[in-house]
Amino acid sequence: MYKSFSAAVVLVLILAAAGCAELPPDYIFEQPDATSPPAGTPAVTVSDPGHGYLTPVTPYPTVTSDRVSPTLSRPPETTPAPDTYVTIYDQMIQYPQATKAYSLDLTTPPLIIEYEVEPKMITRIKYTRSDYGKREYRSYKQIYPSENAWFLVTIRDRESGAIVAEDGFGKLYSADRRKKIYMGWSGNYQIEFAGDEARVHILMRAGGV
Known part of the structure; x- marks a missing residue:
């Protein structure tokens, strides 16, 4: 590159020394392009990410599992066993009212007494001062x-009057609203229901009478 440029400069000096004030009109002064690659250099394609070392091919298909999905089957329907117990009492009692008592000669146990209590509900409005914001007084229900509110089931031996089973809601008993009493032996019993400020559904069944 520098040799060609030097030759052109020497030619200009020779012409100037010969008395030529101007270059020939058909002479074109060209400077070699420093960015042009030398002759015979192969062109590199930029779009080829592998630079000629990699060849695009078709990828393998996605591998699928050979595992067979389990087959879900519906379990066979079973017929529920019939209830062999006899319903001997099914009532809703609204308290307050007088204590109810019934006698039962249980010859075929068991005796099952189920009850659900709906106690009288009290609503109270409470006023308190908020600890946030403007600390205003607010009402809460x-x-x-x-x-x-309470309910009591008492089972006595009818001859002696001794209590053989007892349970209930409130007072000395828990606040569980649904309970069951199970008597597994025969006998001559007296069953009493008592309560106050509650609505109670009572279901009593036995194995036979």
């Missing part, structure tokens, strides 16, 4: 069972 509180709903809870009456402290006077």
Whole structure:
């Protein structure tokens, strides 16, 4: 590159020394392009990411599992066993009212007494001051069972009057609203229901009478 440029400069000096004030009109002064690659250099394609070392091919298909999905089958329907117990009492009692008592000569146990209590509910409005913001007074509604709501089932031996089983709601017993009493032996019994400020559904069944 530098040799060609030097030759052109020497030619200009020779012409100037010969008395030529101007270059010939048909002479074109060209400077070699420094960015042009030398003759015979192969062109590199930029779009080829492998630079000629890699050849695009078709990828393998996605591998699928040979595992067979389990077959779900519906379990066979079973006929529920019939209830062999005899319903001997099924009532809704609204308390307060007088204690109810019934005698039962249980010859074929068991005796099952189920009950569900709906106690009288008390609503109270409570005013309190907020600890946030403007600390204003706000009202809150509180709903809870009456402290006077209770229910009691008492089973006695009819001859001696001794209590053989007892359970209930409130007072000395828990606040569970649904309970069951199970008597597994025969006998001559007296069954009593008592309560206050509650609505109670009672279902009594036996193996036979």
